[in-house]
Amino acid sequence: MAPSRIPAAQRFAAKIEPGPLPLVRAAAGHCHLWTGATNEHGYGTFWDGRTVKAHRFAYEQANGPIPDGLDVDHICRNRACVNPAHLRAVTHRENILASANHVARRAAVRACPAGHAYDDANTYRARNGTRKCRACKNASTRAARAAAREQQLAPVAPIRTRTATPERQAA
Numbered sequence: 001m002a003p004s005r006i007p008a009a010q011r012f013a014a015k016i017e018p019g020p021l022p023l024v025r026a027a028a029g030h031c032h033l034w035t036g037a038t039n040e041h042g043y044g045t046f047w048d049g050r051t052v053k054a055h056r057f058a059y060e061q062a063n064g065p066i067p068d069g070l071d072v073d074h075i076c077r078n079r080a081c082v083n084p085a086h087l088r089a090v091t092h093r094e095n096i097l098a099s100a101n102h103v104a105r106r107a108a109v110r111a112c113p114a115g116h117a118y119d120d121a122n123t124y125r126a127r128n129g130t131r132k133c134r135a136c137k138n139a140s141t142r143a144a145r146a147a148a149r150e151q152q153l154a155p156v157a158p159i160r161t162r163t164a165t166p167e168r169q170a171a
């Protein structure tokens with residue numbers, strides 16, 4: 001008899017919390033962060049009659065058994081993530097290449113999503129080290145200023161007539 005009668009899927013779900021949006025665009029939606037035990041490589045582990053990797057368990061819950069010899073790869077590059085939508089079964093070789101190419105792929109992106117070049121003059125680094133576009137930042141700053149100006153020009157309240165305004169009491 002298993003030590004716990006709570007179904008594995010339910011015990012599993014209880015150890016997930018909503019995570020960040022991944023930097024990798026191919027991974028849609030937020031990561032699901034594993035809050036249970038992790039191994040020395042940063043992968044979540046889960047007891048399912050034996051210790052299994054949490055992301056592999058999540059993949060099998062969603063897709064059925066992992067085909068023989070395949071790895072489960074994190075599209076989002078976040079090892080703590082167990083969102084089935086961020087997982088895919090790949091050959092070990094593809095998995096290694098995906099990891100190795102991740103940094104290179106990001107570096108190979110030469111322009112921001114709006115098409116401005118990531119050159120020295122137009123690029124700054126966000127706190128997390130990712131590249132940010134100055135042209136886009138300046139455009140959003142200008143838009144925010146313009147919006148603030150419009151707010152100031154718009155009448156904030158109907159103009160009151162003199163009779164409706166009580167005269168201030170003389171001190």
Ligand SMILES: [Zn+2]
Pocket residue numbers: 022027030031032076077078081082083086
């Ligand atoms: Zn993820």
Ligand SMILES: [Zn+2]
Pocket residue numbers: 112113114115116133134135136137
């Ligand atoms: Zn830009």
